[in-house]
Amino acid sequence: MSPQLVLPKIVNLKGHPTLNERWLQDRLTENPSLLGLGELEVRSSERRQPSGGRLDLLLQNIETSTRYEVEIQLGAVDESHIIRTIEYWDIERRRYPQYDHIAVIAAEDVTSRFLNVISLLNGAIPLMAIQIKGVEVNGAFTLIATRVLDLTTLGTEEEDEGETVDRASWEHKASRGSLRIMDGLTEIVNTIHSGMTPKYTKFYIGLASGGAAQNFVKFRPSKSYVLTEFKIPQEEELSNWLNESGLAIVPYETRYGNYRVRIRQSDLKDHRETLVDLITKARDAYFR
Structure with a gap:
């Protein structure tokens, strides 16, 4: 007998009465690996910024000393979410220059319009976009994160050397x-x-x-x-x-x-x- 196939149901987190942004942030704080960025530790949650506002999550890869400034948004990404993410990334990298810093936009829906904008910024800023979907299977909920925009890979010095001359x-x-x-x-x-x-x-x-x-x-x-x-x-x-x-x-x-x-x-x-x-x-x- 073949295993039973159970179809998952996509859950609209923004419109859900209990699976709200606080719930999502708590789940990512408990298990940051859900973002698909490797084994990370949570340095801070709701991190107060000198200019006002709070950074949703500050994550760090212990092996590489890379820090991720993560801003979460339910529903579709918008201008304010992008600006806020970059602003908090810039504040953190200036305060702690000994680390590599990567800005992470985590939203329920990364629309094609704003994906194009983020892609343009990605050439100058280490910026990633992750789409997070809530999924229900047999009454249980889980999260699926898809990296829709990765970092731009920089060339090496050797790749930039040009042709050999005399x-x-x-x-x-x-x-x-x-x-x-x-x-x-x-x-x-x-x-x-x-x-x-x-x-x-x-x-x-x-x-x-x-x-x-x-x-x-x-x-x-x-x-x-x-x-x-x-x-x-x-x-x-x-x-x-x-x-x-x-x-x-x-x-x-x-x-x-x-x-x-x-x-x-x-x-x-x-x-x-x-x-x-x-x-x-x-x-x-x-x-x-």
Whole structure:
């Protein structure tokens, strides 16, 4: 005898007398895995915001230190729900920059009109949209969450490198003098991590060992200096030390996690010890 097929019944939560937003929020607080975002812990519920209002749920992935700012809405998503979600996400990421933050719109119905709007925002903001449906089966209720909009996947530095070129093209694009500065930096790199050679690509010069990219330091030669990028996680103590080093520091590149310094020929001698420290930190962080 084959098992009996039981058809589920979709329940309109917004119009239900008892399965209201408070009920939904309590269920997600008890079991945040219902959202389909992995194993999360609840950091806070109804989290008061400095600007007024309360964030429905603040969830955190312990392994990755990623936080999710979740705003819940019964019925169809609307403008105020989107704005509120982004506002609370922005407040939390500014208050706690040590975490990665993702805004999550959780609604009973994500209509095509607002899905298009959210998709446009998703290119600039880490934003997800989850549609939550209440379901009744034989008198019991459950929730089904469908991720209708996921995060935009960012490309890697290696994917963005462009075509492989040769040294002559960089000498023409920048100058022979700036390439000599890069040579001096590469020599320092090899005193710390031997076997590294320049890898010339269209947009930057990376490092390689045996043909494999190992870009813990990258070079972007210009006419008179080399913008050098050190792949090191941002730290306040390190940032302060660099700002007092006497080197020409460029603002930190948050997307790829690089400290950036404009290095001239004189820096190879005058600031050699600082450069050795930076390259060592970048190497250690890269191969950690």
